Amino acid sequence: MSWSKLKQQLESFLSPSLQGKVEYRATGYRYLPDKAGICYIAVNKKNILNMNDATTLIKWYQSEQDIKNDASIDIPISHEQIEAVRNDSHGKIPEDRLVVIARGRKISELAKELMAAQSSLSKSNFIAVANQFLSTSIEESIESKDILLNILALVDRRVGKKRIINMSEKIKLKHPVVQYFYNLRLSTF
Template identity: 35%
Template structure:
């Protein structure tokens, strides 16, 4: 997907948005040319208000902190020559920050690519928050499916509940049971 132009990916993503949210939910990617890696951020807006920011720099800072936290908790000193250990700690830290809601722009691209290749039933059950958000605004998810998720959605993170409530409100399924800040 990274080889595809963002405009084509965005067009495809937009085609999956349900009619009731068509002009309300937007996906945006911004690259910073002067950044060392020329990456930037991706973000999701609802009614022109930024709801989810996936900034590479913020994610990298959180990952660095989390790696240090892991090393300190396990009394492991950084060893430049132990590539395998550093890699494993990096993977663990990355999964932890994603679970906490810190995403980089490349996490967004990876999630979009996976989302495009998943059946909607599997996308709704994904452990990846971005994939779950994309599937909650997907036109292939019907009212009965949303109503069936009413109980399980209460165990989800607040951002997932926000998009679930947004969709239910837009489709006039039920009243909101919890507001997102």
């Protein structure tokens, strides 16, 4: 599908409150085969998410330690995760340390997911994900680990106010750019 048709379809799914605010843009380099095109999502004419660019307004993480040391990331730990640590250690670890270890494990998992998501952003990836978004259900897009699918679902008109409000806990575990678009959509109600 051509970029103009894809863009038209994506913008037709935008929430009415975000139409004219959120734009999908792309540049291509026809005569430079070694130079990849760039896609970006703009909000109010400001580039928010540049694919394959670390200078975006959203905080990009360069290492797992950056993510582990970021105090703004809230990681809820479930009772099952604490029990898994207890079972792995055969009950030899004090209770207060179990929570610290479980949190560390979860942060490591999330850090690896964030780094993988950040490194795969490009124009070709955006087009593939946008086509996937158009052919899958909105529930799958929301639950996906792919940040682009999450963003496209959050700005979609098929996602209502009640669903957006009920997602607040899950969004805390998502990439900062997904949190940005969640807050943008939340502010339109």
